[in-house]
Amino acid sequence: MDAARKYKMGEKASWLVKLHWTQYVSLDPFGAYLLACSHGWTTQAKDAAQSLLGGTIQEIEVSYSPSMEDMSTQHYHRLLTYHARCSTAIFSAGSATTTWLDVKARKMMLCRHSVYYDMDNVAGWVAPAITRAVVILLPRPSPRTIKEAIASAVLVTLIQETKCGSCSFPSAYATFGDSIARKVQQLIDAVRGSLYQFGTVLTVYS
Template identity: 30%
Template structure:
């Protein structure tokens, strides 16, 4: 940052004034962006949010002034878009909206450059709220980069929707912002969640006593034959039909690869189980109602166990 004469800048480019609230001519300092936009601001606000600016204001100032007043001009390397968002984060009752993730990253870098910790934290919160649904891997990388463990956990949980995370096809732009250890933490978290989710279907001991009356456990020909399988439940070992056991196994494999609730809403394993159940005269009349009821309980338990798995803290 340097103090420069506005007349020198005017020789090379047209100087414009930023929009409100950065157009106040009662200001005592002007920040000029790299593309020639003047932001009329106040030293007190900048000094409160940035030790860098606070230190700079204690240094002797030159006589350089703007054209409109005796207010000093400080040129900065940031564009007007980045500078506006950064200052909105610092001013009371103002909040920026980022045009894209790259814009948000530029603001974060500027906040770190000027040691604006509160602004940096706000930028992280806003970026997570605005971009999480479609950019969770990039946001995981950014969260690790800036030490935001709570945001890293949120983004890592969203990443559970990726099937077989860790294959080469899962390369993402944010990898440029992440180190190998943080990437390993994400992959390990995804795998542990998959193991926990898969285990839900291998034992039904989590089912409450009220589930004992479900038609899925009632006696019928496909549950009493030699192909029937034994599964542990809270109310004792139960015999289940081969089609139901196959559903537990196949859905468990899917959960291992993609350990999130949406996996159990996918229809491949579910429809296959329904189709095979209709081959039993007894099961065909009750299978849809009972499988829908079981799947709701299944999803709730998967959500519960996955929530107990935490992203390993960074060193």
């Protein structure tokens, strides 16, 4: 980018980078975040910051790029603040079934063994699975986290140990994971909205 600007090709280079931004973020989200901040690309910075939620805050703390030497530390601080606040948002949401599962998901998880067949009688595995999902999400507060193989294996094992014979599985688990992921996205979107001001300057609110 700097070389391109030197030879008066900055706008074209910026366009090419933005065109392939999704691929760049997937390959190097930390480098993408720093690049976006250095050029005042607010939307791209937000996207890269969200991608970094798939890792732990400790992984961000040990990340390094030569471009950090020429940048204000406020961009780095904002990234850490964003990650921490997303984890806090998930923790603060609690573990209530109605918080994490939408109506469609709860319908898929009603306990057929219950005498009272209503929306309050979700299968017995649901509550402990939500609690475990929240624990899994806290260090890596991303919708992707709940869909990863390790998280899925942990949750499936827990569900298998606690479900009754009438529980719908694995279709109910797929719905469970999708509903949890949607809620995580809602929570981090709310943090993203409060953390970043519109325009080219990114603002952290205390």
